[in-house]
Amino acid sequence: MYTSKNRNFRSLHALSKECTIIESVHNILEWDQETYMPAAAIELRSQQLEVMAKYLHKVKTQPKFKRLLSQLINIETGELISEELTLNEAACVQRWYRDYRIAASLPKAHVASAAKVCSKALHAWSEAKRLQSFESFAPHLQKIVKLAREKASYLTYKDHPYDALLDLYEPGLTTKILDPLFTKLQHTLTDLLRKIIARPQLEYPFLKLHFPSSEQIAVCNKILDLFPFPSKTTRLDISSHPFCNALNPKDVRMTTRIVPDRPLSSMFSVLHEAGHGLYETQLDTSWYGTPLCQSLSLGIHESQSRLWETFIGRSYPFWKYFFPILKQYFPNQLASIDIETFYQAINHVEPSLIRTEADEVTYCLHVIIRYEIEKDLIAGKLQAKDIPYIWKEKMRGYLGIAPESDDVGCLQDIHWAMGGIGYFPTYALGNLYAAQLFETYSLGEPCWDKDIEKGDFTKLAFWLKENLHIKGRLYTPQQTMKLLCDKDLSENAYIKYLHKKYKNLYQV
């Protein structure tokens, strides 16, 4: 464990570590709720979560934190004061300052009222989804939008109130960056999609056969074994929605979903969550309790999951290695299937209604639709009640299809009900970052495919560790991409990757 020579830094570290530990306890309650908790315990579980959240807030906002911080950084200007700090320590202080500034700028009353509104909104959302109609949820969302606008004004911003919200999830990200990027991305993807669906569409009936759960779990564990996790730091469980919950770098819990007649779901979920998990296990534990042992941003986190799920997981080299193994588990189901057919099947492109099930070409279009809607909500140009109409319009425009009911449309995701406006763009960013990282990696390792063909994940994992994971929040996401890929965030690498891949697959 790192020990600073600076007394104030040491005290801040201790406080920050306490917060980190409290958060990790909160996390185990959430993990348990989705995996092993007896169902009748749900009401008391929410009380446990509430007590822990209250405790965390108390520790985080105690005056001692501000007092210590102000010994090291000017609370007004953000300028470092102490000259005794090492570069790493200075970075920690700057990240602590950022987190403090965000927490301090939000009045208690605002936070409490947001919690109340969201709690009601969550119930309303799940009820509205059950009834397949957005109408009863609209007034709740309108309140959430109002609160989000308030939040933006507390947090302050330069150009667009939405920028303040974006920055919460992806430090430094603005509409000024996203607008041209998403516009170009949307045009290119919609264009590529049109070309692809103009081609003959194949069907893959073998993917609807029965793949027994126990074999699916065995396959998932086989996939996990390929990841060079540090010994005895991870586990895999089953839940209805796949997730990765890292209590700390030595306790990373991934889950997958098993659907007997949808065998791809469990495997790609495991590849996705393992990408998140690898990031967490490869953080630098000697800085535990500081920002240098924290992940960089939601977008960067998502880039890790998407890199393994799609760039590796949906690649030909990976299946050259893994398809023969998969066949051993499912000899009957895959008897007549060759690797080429399988590779085409897992990269089948088709406009669909649900984001989480979308292919590589259409995925970002779902995200862009939500981004555009969120931005207009925050700008006051759009009212919540009008969302179902605009949702269908945009779906038709970008994807060529539209939902018949809202449960598979604008109600499909929980984020709005949780107050998470500004979160969504990070899902698209994950793909763009991943493409840039993977482009850089494969330029330096032109024979990367030979490793993957042997099921060897170690070289890529090590590269990610040394260049990204182990640095924690030392740099901002922007600095990191610049340093690592010598490029700012852009859609180019992703588009290049898609064009190359789908040219082969669909002759477009």
Added chain:
Amino acid sequence: MYTSKNRNFRSLHALSKECTIIESVHNILEWDQETYMPAAAIELRSQQLEVMAKYLHKVKTQPKFKRLLSQLINIETGELISEELTLNEAACVQRWYRDYRIAASLPKAHVASAAKVCSKALHAWSEAKRLQSFESFAPHLQKIVKLAREKASYLTYKDHPYDALLDLYEPGLTTKILDPLFTKLQHTLTDLLRKIIARPQLEYPFLKLHFPSSEQIAVCNKILDLFPFPSKTTRLDISSHPFCNALNPKDVRMTTRIVPDRPLSSMFSVLHEAGHGLYETQLDTSWYGTPLCQSLSLGIHESQSRLWETFIGRSYPFWKYFFPILKQYFPNQLASIDIETFYQAINHVEPSLIRTEADEVTYCLHVIIRYEIEKDLIAGKLQAKDIPYIWKEKMRGYLGIAPESDDVGCLQDIHWAMGGIGYFPTYALGNLYAAQLFETYSLGEPCWDKDIEKGDFTKLAFWLKENLHIKGRLYTPQQTMKLLCDKDLSENAYIKYLHKKYKNLYQV
């Protein structure tokens, strides 16, 4: 949830509930550590536990608690002040007062130093056990004894310093009660044991066959299904030491141990832990967060586990129902075994070294040995370093055997290293209470065996709920036994039960 008309009571209830919830979060960390936690997470887990313990202590000892309490009860005399309280509320206040008085009487420095000493003692104990020699542990235990004597003087007592420690685990219990009781019990048990081992000793080689784990788990779940737990409130997992961890009445987690060539271990562990679990699930949740939704004492808790494990679990009627089911799971292993042989096998009496594996006749003798040693340590009549000698002496005297090394002798249990002096007698009490409760129940329900023969646990479970579980800490253990069995705590019922049972089994 109960809501009092008294404002101070309501505030106390809220504080007490917060403590209960914090404890439950501490519990899930412990449960997870023994079941699913990745091994590498152990160090950070102890930090999580420490943060939660610190938090609990902080909430428990805040001045507000004393201030509120002193509105309802005289902090000096323990006399109730408020006349507005209902009987149930008055009982809550008295229990809160007891808990407060104990916590307040121990100086912070003492608590901190005890924690430090025990932490080191735990390491020393496990190392000494590995080396099979008590010597290196002795100085640690001597320190723990010194602290226990200090603790006794802080807590105050009338006759013997050990009384103060006993009272912590079994409110109201004293050496004055235990001395004559344990003396008589020891004489009777040693005498019965001598008669039994003078009889021809049978062997049961079928109990050493291979019983596959998956079938053992299925059998354990079959046993659990007999208990009328409220729907979706419990779960069973596997751990190296069986335990029951109740987060709250709606979240009760039991574990069992699976040893393929010791099939009885998993089944009797499940019966034992289910007895604990049933108690917890049948507490009165409308009083959650108050002493009326807490178990009465360690001895009473143990009586519930022993009642189901031995009085029911080792009874002929139970196996009349369950042996045919067991045979379905293990047709080969039990092919030539009839129920009479099986019944004899599970009630085989033989002096052995390990308490947790002892039969009904010898079990309490192990406890009495430890009681006598603890009492003399606290009285200053015995030094820790002399324990191995005296242990062997007493083992020879009461059980006729003695350990060759300390790991299977005075080092076998963790309690001393944890500072739990005074805890042990409750294990014997569990048997005595269970016998008294079961005698009372079977007097009122002379055909209890007909229910058990049908695998019907509901009547006994309901009787325990109505007469014991649902009352929480409304009465003291003594009052409870008096009210329920019309008798003070005594060894009579247990001895009567053993004589009757083993007369049949061994013709003694």
